[in-house]
Amino acid sequence: MKVTIWGPNQGGNFVPGALIYGDPFLAEEGLAKLVKDRGFGDLLESNCHRFSYPNVTLEQLKLTCDAMPFLSTTRLVIVRNLLSSFDSRSKQGDSNKGTTSSWKGLSDYLSVMPDSTELIFVDGFLNSNNWMLRDLRGKTKIESCPAPRRSDLALWIRQRVSDRGSRISPSALTLLIHHVGSDLRTLDSEIEKLTLFVGERPIGESNVLALVSDVREANIFVAVDAVIESKGDLALRLIQKIRLGGAGAMYVLSMIGRQLRLVTLVKELQEDQTPYSDMGKRLQIKSDFVVQKTISQAKLVSWKRIMFLYDQVLAADQRIKKGILDEDLALELFVTEAVGLD
Template identity: 25%
Template sequence: MNENGKRIELICGENDYLKKQYINSLVSKETLTDQENVSEVIYIDGKSASIEELQNALMTIPFFAEYNLVVIYNLIEKYKNNTDTKKKSAKKGSNNWNTILEFFNSLPIQKQILLVEHWQTPKDITGNPSDEKKDLKVEVDHLIEKLGLKNLTITKQFKNLLPIELETWITKELLNNGKKISNRNARLIAEYVGNDMWTLSNEIEKILNYCQGEIIEEEHLEILINNTKEMQIFKLVDLLLDENIAVSFKNIPSIFESGYSTQYLLSMLSRQMRLLIIAKQLSSMNSSKTIYKDKLGIYSDYVIDNIISQVGNRDMDVLLKLYEKISELDIAIKTGAINENIVFDNLISNRVVN
């Protein structure tokens, strides 16, 4: 995060797994402690944080730590329309952004800043559907310049991997854990799971736990790779979308018997809701299954058929509201604003209210 002396980094893109992996790598690096170098990490929800909270996180010099990583979620999204930084404005939002810009321009040397934005396509920034096919990084860099952050910030985009890139990633992940796999078997995994790297990571973990030898054979894959996790997520989404929410109360606890963490389940729910929203858009255009596969980045007919079936007659407004609530809870866990033990009670209660 010190490229050309810049201590602010902004990450975005559609590949949530790689974004999460990158954040974890920075956090792990910052929290590796020894007697000479102690670091700490602060998490902030940029959409809800007050100016005072941001000032405290950005400007306060750590007392015990030598370095300080501050991870801020969706701060630029909140202030993206305050692009006239040269003129004073009577608008409160504009004044707030100019104050934040002053913080960024005078960061203590101990601070490293990571801005995490939810943007997946340029239209998430501009709000214009016709911008979907533009280059996201170009749009982000343009916005950063208009906000007065160009000389302070580097940007990184995490894209979905192409099939050949998925195969390479699978091979590398296994090799890093002392296992070897043929190109053909890596391709089998990639073709079955598709561009869902959360599932890929889970399948690789199962392979590592199951396979005792150094070489991953095809029979290992036949035993391990299955649709159990996908069906659990499908079921959980169905229950949350079910109008008979009383039934959901009775059935949701059984889904957690698999041992998946709350954070993992929320990430998978968020991903599933995004897929349903895209599928809903495609269904209105009578799209072919090939187009579904291309747009969703999924190559398994089984998974595509389940998504098409699940989206059915679901109302787009309901899908969007549930996705928004899941995203809010995900950030709340990351920033410590909510106890993960009550996350799903909160989610279900929200469905009851709405």
């Protein structure tokens, strides 16, 4: 994304500063690129100031921007989360109605701000009716960073992979999108991990299965499903697949144990008639996929079976730790015993 500071606005007029807003990951990436391109990273710390609303007032901001830079020609001032705090869609916006008037002079101040000050606002998604956004139009350079639409996500991923000198197969791409979704920060992190691992080789489905945590976790869900439904052969194949992907036996057991704990919590929440919309928060899980899978598993399993499966996980854990069985045999025996209860 190209960002120009102290550049012309859409009308061709020369304007100070910049506002970068939109998808939080892309906005921060845009800021990092601007700082790098303009050489702001070489500024003395005394000439760099970072604020986040509500921990700054307009008067404090003015005092900082008006100060002459120390042994430099530039003073960099970054303000985060200011505009979104006055967004009509946000609850915080409602609570800040009393302070709105104190920021009304911001756009007028930009016209008298010293040329030595580079003032950058960084924010998330904004309502087009945001009064401060409307007020700043024409007064500062504005760059929007919208997240790619779902239909464009595959292209965005391919470009990121290509920028890192690699390629990704269609099946690997589909698997990555299905399990990670449109969280750009997580996608970028997983892409970096995958490209570092494969080098110049293309990223294949097996790489995604082995390295992407959300995909490994999804395979655990399917394996737990198979155990709960007493599908021994399927459970063994899935666990073997997870093991071939590089996961240790203790990791597999710990993930199965974790999922059983989540199922237990969901059953308790269901008995308390907790609304579905509150489930994720109560479970401290952000992924809708995880919440939905756990709820469906809780409906299939009885309390008696949960306790039995807990016992089998503990028994397998002890067999491995005490050296009674090697890891693969212990997992195989776990599945055999776990599916044997009617």
